[in-house]
Amino acid sequence: MTDRPLRVAVAGLGFGEKVHLIALADCPATEPVALWHPRPERLEQASRSSGLPGFSDFETLLADPAVEAVVIATPPGPRFALARAALEAGKHLLLEKPVALDAEQVEELQRQALQRGLTVAVDFEYRAVPLFQQLHQLLERGELGDAWLVKLDWLMSSRADASRPFNWYSQAAKGGGVLGALGTHAFDLLHWLVGPSRSLRAQLSTAIGERPLPDGSGSAAVDAEDIALIQMELQAAGGIVPAQVSLASVSRQGRGCWIELYGSAATLVLGSSNQADYVHGFQLWCAPAGEPLRPVPADPLLAFPRTWEDGRIAPVRRLIEQWAAAIREGRPMVPGLAEAAASQRCCDRAREGGGAIAG
Numbered sequence: 210m211t212d213r214p215l216r217v218a219v220a221g222l223g224f225g226e227k228v229h230l231i232a233l234a235d236c237p238a239t240e241p242v243a244l245w246h247p248r249p250e251r252l253e254q255a256s257r258s259s260g261l262p263g264f265s266d267f268e269t270l271l272a273d274p275a276v277e278a279v280v281i282a283t284p285p286g287p288r289f290a291l292a293r294a295a296l297e298a299g300k301h302l303l304l305e306k307p308v309a310l311d312a313e314q315v316e317e318l319q320r321q322a323l324q325r326g327l328t329v330a331v332d333f334e335y336r337a338v339p340l341f342q343q344l345h346q347l348l349e350r351g352e353l354g355d356a357w358l359v360k361l362d363w364l365m366s367s368r369a370d371a372s373r374p375f376n377w378y379s380q381a382a383k384g385g386g387v388l389g390a391l392g393t394h395a396f397d398l399l400h401w402l403v404g405p406s407r408s409l410r411a412q413l414s415t416a417i418g419e420r421p422l423p424d425g426s427g428s429a430a431v432d433a434e435d436i437a438l439i440q441m442e443l444q445a446a447g448g449i450v451p452a453q454v455s456l457a458s459v460s461r462q463g464r465g466c467w468i469e470l471y472g473s474a475a476t477l478v479l480g481s482s483n484q485a486d487y488v489h490g491f492q493l494w495c496a497p498a499g500e501p502l503r504p505v506p507a508d509p510l511l512a513f514p515r516t517w518e519d520g521r522i523a524p525v526r527r528l529i530e531q532w533a534a535a536i537r538e539g540r541p542m543v544p545g546l547a548e549a550a551a552s553q554r555c556c557d558r559a560r561e562g563g564g565a566i567a568g
Contacts, residue, residue: 216242216275217276218243218273218276218279219241219280221245222244222246222252224305225244225280225282225283229282229303231526233529236526238530238537239529243263243264244261244262245263245267246265247265252265271300277301278302278303281295282305284383285305285307285377286310286384288305289308292318292329293321296318296325296327301327303331304329304332306552307552307556308331308553311557315549315553318546328545330528330529330544331546336398336528337523339507339508341491343493343505345401347477351474352477353472353476353477355448356443356445356472359451359453359469360467361399361454361467363456363467364460364465365466367484368435368459369417369458373420374422375420376423379420386433386435387456390458391456392456393556395456397548397549399441401544401548402468404445404450405551405566406441406444406554407565409439409440409558409566413434413438415434415435418430418431437456437457438455440453465484465490467479467481473498475496476495477493478493487520487521488520489520493507
């Protein structure tokens, strides 16, 4: 690549249109050049709004020489096949998570990307949120001491309304459920902040067992979990660390996302009760041994240069810039498929009930 912007197509017009398209347009290192969606009427609407050409045939999009890279922000079900086709066409990728329906599919994409020398990013956007980066720095500096216990609660109400219609999120075979939505992020955060997973045990349940069909013709059974309680062992520098993870998408008045780390030298807590925006609202606290928790001032060097009302855009914009730089410099992207595979192995093992996790 030269210094000109990376020309990127966006596949999927939910999160893709609301977040990725805005972030790509704002980043000087990237230029959105095309859209893809399987439904022509939805595609026409987005093309008219954005002024970008639209494709309803994915192979035709990939054959367009103007497209150098693709953001795939579809529902999880078709993501693997689309990503594999894009890699075979020589396109760099930015993938939403879960990248695929199981770890074997993620590993196949990883092999293809390595063989073709292509750079693949995965949208673990919490790694790009300033206070999460600041927590990571505190841990890297040894502020916690030896890690003794980690607790992660992510209790949201996004699916608590039983009248919310049945869709792919309700179906395990299509990548639905709280593990794909929140667990993939949670596992990646624990791996990044503490260390890789060695084993886990899980209890999954579905609180809302049926949902109305969108056309009003009746209801359908939900088989994707909306609650996951997980006990884990993480491999930290000082040894094995126990971790407790509670995930729910049906917790009315849930406490939001909270990470608590207890160690020999301090306690660190990062959390937000904001249910409307899962990036805005976080605060960080630290308590050295024997002292009360006190707020940690935000590091201005880590602040976003620009923010949007939708808190998801700024961290995605930061990851997009890192992805474009990795492509330009011909190096792997972190977070990428290696991180996605590690997270997906935890999801797979949780659905099996538990067991050891191969690295």
